Amino acid sequence: MWQMAGLGPMLGQHGHFALYAAEKIPYAIERYRDEAARLYGVLDRQLGRTGAYVAGDYSIADIACFPWTMTHKAQGFTLDDYPNVKRWYAEVRARPQVQAGLAIGKFVKEPFDEESRKIMFGQRAKEMLGKR
Structure with a gap:
């Protein structure tokens, strides 16, 4: 639940405002x-208490948190x-299963062409709503 x-x-x-947003809003970047x-x-601190992984043993908690880091x-x-x-x-990144998953996406260089960027950041959605 903490991850979600x-x-x-x-x-x-933070990633959106710092890396992707066309308009850089200092307050949003600093706040996030x-x-x-x-x-x-x-x-x-949690990893300091539990040892190797978020909940002690490698689990869905690690699988859910890792991509965000x-x-x-x-x-x-x-x-x-x-x-x-x-x-x-x-440790998580070195796991063979994680390496296999990361290898699948290596062919993608830049996921955001202009059309994708419009869809991702709501500009296209606004255009579509206006046509109703």
């Missing part, structure tokens, strides 16, 4: 960056600030 209510939405919002940093800290560099975070997350990230 915290880590995912907040890292997603601060919350993302707080949540990285929560994850770091993959963009940490692009979003301006260093895992050096979160040693337990850094260890966990390296």
